[in-house]
Amino acid sequence: MSETELSDPVETPESELDEDDRLKADFVRAVLDAVEEGDGEAAREKVEPLHPADIADLIELTPGEQRPALVAAIGDLIDGEVLTEMNDWVRDALVESLDPKQIAGMAAELDTDDAVAIIEDLGEAGQRAVLRALDPDNRAAIEEALSYPEESAGRLMQRELIAVPEHWTVGDVIDYLRGDEELTTDFWEIFVVDPGHHPLGTCHLSWILRAPRSVLVGDVMKREQTLIPVDMDQEEVALRFQKYALISAAVVDGGGRLVGMITADDVVHIISQEAGEDALLMSGAGEGDINEPILDSYRARVRWLIANLATALVAATVITLFEGTISRMVALAALMPIVAGVGGNAGTQTMAVTVRALATNQLTESNTLRAIRREITIALLNGSTVAVVIGTAVALYYHHPALGAVIATAMMTNILIAGLAGVVVPLTLERLRADPAVASSVFVTMTTDSMGFFVFLGLATVSGLVG
Incomplete structure (x- = not known):
């Protein structure tokens, strides 16, 4: 919260917001229509009563090609408060289009932490130009903040205190x-x-x-x-x-x-x-922002998909080892995805819990073994339940009790493996100083898929199920 908010507690009229406190589509359209018609004064009158956060939302909701015209029409309403409330990608694009003196004027109105958030993503030349336009005291404070690592307390803190x-x-x-x-x-x-x-x-x-x-x-x-x-x-x-x-x-x-x-x-x-x-890191979706440039999103996601492709090839290699088994009993091909899919979901559940526990410091060296035992116990309970259900269903559907027993055993084994992988993989990556949120799901998916296929097809082969 800034000094501006304390001295001027503007609230957006309820008539412009829907039941979820978002700007109504009709209101956004009315403002953009006024801008398109060249009636900047009418657009400004509609926007002026809005809270800075809602002005930021309005700019974000405006299509990229229409934003310059909107910003030109309501430019004097876009101050430092609006910029701090704005999506990072939209703000960066807007700031790059502003004169350094304008940015400096906005930054001077804000606490140091908010000013740094606006300036830190500018290029080196842009930062120098804005800093030159600031008064000596503000410039010194912001330069000191920028000297600290990104996402550190030095960047986050404000120097205005008592x-x-x-x-x-x-x-x-x-x-x-x-x-x-x-x-x-x-x-x-x-x-x-x-x-x-x-x-x-x-x-x-x-x-x-x-x-x-x-x-x-x-x-x-x-x-x-x-x-x-x-x-x-x-x-x-x-x-x-x-x-x-x-x-x-x-x-x-x-x-x-x-x-x-x-x-x-x-x-x-x-x-x-x-x-x-x-x-978002666990899903491989990059920053996951709808305002992120398409090429940036593509580069972030395609790397993940290629990694998944590599792990899928490992699972495919396992399947080729049992081509003869599958060819003699087609039902195995239909049931394989069930074993791998349920195992993958079980691994994802455990992995999500473990990654969160690591992120919140709930999981440390002192309770690692207890956490592993806990997840194995849960996997045993889940595996037993799912194995009984799938084993009974397959035995009745195919009129083949032995096939039901094989898939039940495979399901039980794979869920146990998934539970173990879901906790051990993030822990191992954490010990290796790698971000467990980034890479865990690739390794867990590879483990549950390949082991699911191997256990199921292997049991079908060695049990004499396929003649």
């Missing part, structure tokens, strides 16, 4: 907050620091408001606090906020000095972003 010395009284703090108009208005707690600017503790605003003016800050502050290293990955930051139920947290540099703070509204965005990323 820090006071321990020897001040509550009255001194209140007078300071009221007397300095340059202070940020967006904060939930006050940080207490020593002369070297090392954090000593925090004071909630409610404590400041309720304590007598004569009480020392050091007597009412909470000394225990969660400190965030400036180079910590944003996903780990989000986990700390979730674990310790934080509203805000101090960010410290390598020397332990207070350099910024991170607030809960930033972390909510990170949690949503990271969860979506993991789901």
Whole structure:
């Protein structure tokens, strides 16, 4: 949340939103019709009452070829708040079309973290041009933020915070907050620091408001606090906020000095972003954004499909080993996909649970064996249930009890293998410093498909089922 939101709590009229708080299609069409007719004033009048987030939605909902005309018509309504609410791909394209001085003016209105989000994706030349247009203080703050790794606490934090010395009284703090108009208005707690600017503790605003003016800050502050290293990955930051139920947290540099703070509204965005990323990575859909350029989506997805093609060839190779068996009993060809498919789904279930547990630090070295035993137990229960169902159905349908027994045994075995692979593969990739969300499903699918075919056809062969 920014200072603009606090001072001007604009809300989009309900008449322009549907039951899911999305802009109505009729409203979007009316604005675009006005733009097409050259009536920029009418378009601007319709858009002006909208909340910045809904103005951003309007631009995203506009077809790419019509966006320049819309932006030209409502240009003065597109400020830093709108840019921070906008989809990354749409924002990047829009920012590239703006003059560096315009971008600098928007960035100057925002907290440092929001300004960095706008500037960081510009090219090197674009960044230099925007930074030159900023005043020295803003430029120094943004340059420092850009020096930190991407998706780190240094990029996420805002430098606008309230820090006071321990020897001040509550009255001194209140007078300071009221007397300095340059202070940020967006904060939930006050940080207490020593002369070297090392954090000593925090004071909630409610404590400041309720304590007598004569009480020392050091007597009412909470000394225990969660400190965030400036180079910590944003996903780990989000986990700390979730674990310790934080509203805000101090960010410290390598020397332990207070350099910024991170607030809960930033972390909510990170949690949503990271969860979506993991789901998309497991599916191989790239960034999965409908605004992503077609060629970028193609490159991200085709690599995954080629990898899947390679794993499918492994399964096909297993099938060729039993061509004779299949040719003598055609029913096996019809039943093979069932064994592999159900095993694949079982592996995907276990893999999803494991990847999530790794991402949220629920699964560590101390409980790895317990997690493996748990998944094997679940696989045994699932495998037994599915094996009885499929075995009985096949035996009755084909009037062949031996075939039912073979597919039941194969199903049970493959689900056990799937459960084991679903937990061991992500764990192994994690130990090898590879992202388990990216590569796990390829290996798990290959394992369940190839082993499903091998076990089923192998049992059919050695059991004498095929004469």
